Amino acid sequence: MGSQEHEAVDNAPGRGRHVVQGSVIRRNNQVQETTTDQRLLASAGDVAWTRTDPWRTMRIQAEFVEGFGTLADLGPAISLFGSARTRPDSPMYAAAERMAARLVEEGYAVITGGGPGVMEAANKGADEAGGTSVGLGIELPFEASMNPHVNLGINFRYFFVRKVMFLKYARGFIVMPGGLGTFDELFEALTLAQTGKVQHFPVVLFGVDYWSGLVGWLRERCLAEGYIKEKDLDMFLVTDDEQEAIAHVTGKGERT
Incomplete structure (x- = not known):
């Protein structure tokens, strides 16, 4: 990498x-x-x-x-995804910052894509809490450099190498509102969990209002037409509760 x-x-x-x-x-x-x-x-x-x-x-x-050499000693970590376009005055920016800080308190490193928006917020929360704030960057023609709150950063040329690092070194994902890149990481994780390529990989969709349309479509179209199974919808938790999100990805709480 x-x-x-x-x-x-x-x-x-x-x-x-x-x-x-x-x-x-x-x-x-x-x-x-x-x-x-x-x-x-x-x-x-x-x-x-x-x-x-x-x-x-x-x-x-x-x-x-x-990538393997840099992250081998990382320890337990959670990847946090979301839009690079999220503004610093957004409630989602503040939520990402708080949850990252809480993850550090729970003994986890925080991994993001290293860019602006939600990624910057999470890196900031982790860094200011005294934790390991990881940025896994990717070359893009329209996005700025690694945000200043990353204290362990790796720059990638290839998306597929970067994806391996996100999944290999994280014990779960918190996915906040975002666009195509966020969806890409989300469905990559769900596909690997569904096919048994990764075991016990908790995923949180944070932001009920944002994600409810997608979840409804999965249930009303994909499930109803037989393209997925009911248990596939149990692979993620949708919540607005920061504590519930933290408990779910760290395995320290029962799913409600």
Whole structure:
């Protein structure tokens, strides 16, 4: 997991757009217009990938090695997901900050995607509570760099490597309101739990009003039409109660 590209604005005089790729910084005319994942997947009409893709496995392997090595001694942790667009004056921002601090009090590290919004709030809560505040970043063409409250951060080029780290080193997820990236992590976890790839992996959907439409659709369409089973809806807890959320992911409370 050695590197991440992210676009940011350097406020120093005379400097403009720049991206960070692990230890490499690119500014102005050196900024590449595509991300690593885009270059990996862009093979249509070009047979050059047959000569270059095998070498990409070395970079992928390096990201796995760096991630495993960095997080091996992390200890128990909970991943907290949510929108990068959540504003600091949002109730969800405050809730994420409080729950992260409480997780630290319970002896857990807190893992986020390392970006702004809910991720920043959770990292802030964990860091200010004196805990391990992990950021697992990813190169994106539209998101700023690692938030300043991360005290253990790793930058990724590849989404799939990053996903492994989220799941391997977390004992549960708290999923707050968010968009497609949040849904991606949520359904990845639920799929692995449903298929038995991970055992006892508690998931909390925090924000009843936000998640009720999705849960209703799962019940009224997916379950009703036989695409999922009733027990699949028991893989997550929907709540507005911060203490209930903490108790559920840490295994210190009975589900209501």
